[in-house]
Amino acid sequence: MSFNIYQLFDNRLLRTLVVFGCLVLCVWMLAWLLKPVLLPIIISLVLYALFKPWVNRMVRGGRTRSSAALMVLITIVGINGSLLAVLVPEVMTSLSTLSPRVQRLALIGEDLFAAFSSFAERLQLPFETSQWLTSVKGRLVSLDIESILASGNTVLGVLANLILVPFLTFFIVRDYPKFRNRLMNTVPNKYFELAWHIYFRVIRQLQSYVRGLLIQLTIMALISALGFWLTGFSSPLTLGILVGLFGIIPWLGPLLGTIPPLLQILSTTEPQLIQIIYIFVVIGIAYFIDNMFVVPLFIANVVSLHPLFVIIGVIIFGGLFGVAGMVLAIPAIVVVKLLITGLYQGLAIQTGSYR
Amino acid sequence: MQEVGLVQHPFWHNLFRRSVTLESTIADLWLNTALFDRIARRHCETMVPNMQLRQYGKGEVIFNQGDLGIGVVMILSGSVSISSNGNQLALLSKGDFFGEVALVSDEPRTADAFADQDSELVFFLRPHLIELLEQHPPIASQLMLNLARVLASRLRASNDMLNRTPDSEL
Numbered sequence: 001m002s003f004n005i006y007q008l009f010d011n012r013l014l015r016t017l018v019v020f021g022c023l024v025l026c027v028w029m030l031a032w033l034l035k036p037v038l039l040p041i042i043i044s045l046v047l048y049a050l051f052k053p054w055v056n057r058m059v060r061g062g063r064t065r066s067s068a069a070l071m072v073l074i075t076i077v078g079i080n081g082s083l084l085a086v087l088v089p090e091v092m093t094s095l096s097t098l099s100p101r102v103q104r105l106a107l108i109g110e111d112l113f114a115a116f117s118s119f120a121e122r123l124q125l126p127f128e129t130s131q132w133l134t135s136v137k138g139r140l141v142s143l144d145i146e147s148i149l150a151s152g153n154t155v156l157g158v159l160a161n162l163i164l165v166p167f168l169t170f171f172i173v174r175d176y177p178k179f180r181n182r183l184m185n186t187v188p189n190k191y192f193e194l195a196w197h198i199y200f201r202v203i204r205q206l207q208s209y210v211r212g213l214l215i216q217l218t219i220m221a222l223i224s225a226l227g228f229w230l231t232g233f234s235s236p237l238t239l240g241i242l243v244g245l246f247g248i249i250p251w252l253g254p255l256l257g258t259i260p261p262l263l264q265i266l267s268t269t270e271p272q273l274i275q276i277i278y279i280f281v282v283i284g285i286a287y288f289i290d291n292m293f294v295v296p297l298f299i300a301n302v303v304s305l306h307p308l309f310v311i312i313g314v315i316i317f318g319g320l321f322g323v324a325g326m327v328l329a330i331p332a333i334v335v336v337k338l339l340i341t342g343l344y345q346g347l348a349i350q351t352g353s354y355r
Numbered sequence: 356m357q358e359v360g361l362v363q364h365p366f367w368h369n370l371f372r373r374s375v376t377l378e379s380t381i382a383d384l385w386l387n388t389a390l391f392d393r394i395a396r397r398h399c400e401t402m403v404p405n406m407q408l409r410q411y412g413k414g415e416v417i418f419n420q421g422d423l424g425i426g427v428v429m430i431l432s433g434s435v436s437i438s439s440n441g442n443q444l445a446l447l448s449k450g451d452f453f454g455e456v457a458l459v460s461d462e463p464r465t466a467d468a469f470a471d472q473d474s475e476l477v478f479f480l481r482p483h484l485i486e487l488l489e490q491h492p493p494i495a496s497q498l499m500l501n502l503a504r505v506l507a508s509r510l511r512a513s514n515d516m517l518n519r520t521p522d523s524e525l
Contacts, residue, residue, distance in 0.1 A: 060490050177405065177486075181404075181407065185407060189417075190416070192407070193418060194423060199482075200482045345423065
């Protein structure tokens with residue numbers, strides 16, 4: 001009895017998985033090729049999703065796509081300039097006031113580790129505490145403002161992205177439909193409609209997710225900043241923005257959001273328990289409002305994923321790609337879900353290509 | 356001496372004459388359909404660059420009954436056979452369109468379509484109709500109204516056919 005490999009592809013699930021695997025491989029290779037500019041491309045695509053309704057409104061008002069893209073470019077450059085002019089001095093001040101505090105924290109940490117080390121020695125525990133101490137000290141010292149500024153590559157990279165992102169966004173806003181149509185033209189006739197169908201579903205959900213996420217993070221940052229301002233924290237805006245930014249990371253976000261204000265409190269000469277309670281109250285209220293009102297309004301309809309899938313996805317993507325993986329976990333799970341269901345649905349028909 | 360029947364135009368005529376490109380041919384064909392009724396040529400011409408032009412060989416399947424449809428198809432050249440359960444329902448030629456239900460609904464295709472000859476087909480897809488709704492609502496509304504008319508007339512034709520069919524054949 002002879003075995004025909006093509007018989008394997010009669011199985012609908014197997015065929016779905018093979019096509020899905022090929023697509024993942026293509027995306028992986030493209031990401032590898034574009035690695036040096038992947039981050040600005042992703043940021044530009046996110047900005048395109050955010051600005052799309054405004055671009056549509058401008059086109060509806062009679063502007064050409066090119067002039068709408070130019071308006072977006074001017075807006076992004078304006079926002080970048082404002083952020084640099086307003087936020088950078090505040091962050092620099094915060095960091096410079098935090099810097100001596102960090103040194104103090106390092107000394108406290110050193111004392112704690114020394115105490116732990118002698119305790120471990122007394123109990124003859126198999127820990128090499130001196131190594132831990134050196135590594136933790138090194139990490140804390142690297143928070144020093146001079147060290148941050150000295151890492152010229154990081155600063156240059158950020159500046160390059162600040163310049164590159166508006167221009168990439170301009171071209172994406174102007175030419176994205178053309179690129180998309182040309183790319184879709186390369187799909188074979190048999191899968192042409194299926195490809196459009198899946199693309200349409202994926203892109204609609206991703207764009208809604210990005211817009212919902214931005215609204216969610218902005219609301220969270222504003223509530224936190226207001227809370228920190230009312231409870232008398234210094235640099236409440238920076239702390240609020242950090243809470244908002246950490247909010248991108250699912251599940252871990254709230255925990256990470258408490259770290260900057262906690263550091264601020266712990267590095268004062270007399271840390272008070274009530275201030276630590278304030279931190280948890282402020283972030284708790286922000287997340288309560290987020291979960292009760294913001295998520296049901298802007299996110300839940302877009303991403304209907306079981307919490308268990310989200311937790312597992314975040315752990316897997318976090319393990320594979322670090323913090324970036326955790327941030328991209330939810331949209332990646334949405335894309336994988338839509339791709340597999342779309343392919344499974346679309347590859348159901350067993351008929352041939354010719355009559 | 357001027358030849359009989361050959362109309363002589365002044366030299367500047369060509370400056371203002373619209374060149375016949377593929378895009379204007381496609382626009383002309385769409386404008387002759389009920390789907391693009393009362394839609395201005397300039398609006399139709401802005402939609403054409405988004406449409407997808409695809410070639411099919413003789414006998415090649417365009418879609419099967421049950422496939423996921425994403426748009427309406429217009430024949431630019433060649434001919435297309437529409438059939439259901441092995442019975443040919445129609446043989447369409449240049450300028451005809453089919454599969455318009457997919458413009459409004461995610462439902463599977465209701466018939467099979469394959470190229471009867473080597474054919475060039477133009478696809479107008481639902482994502483593009485939605486973009487049109489977002490960017491030019493009045494034009495998209497007219498298009499949707501036309502689409503509703505086309506679907507209503509097809510429904511009426513189906514009802515008439517059913518009414519004409521003797522009960523014994525149902």
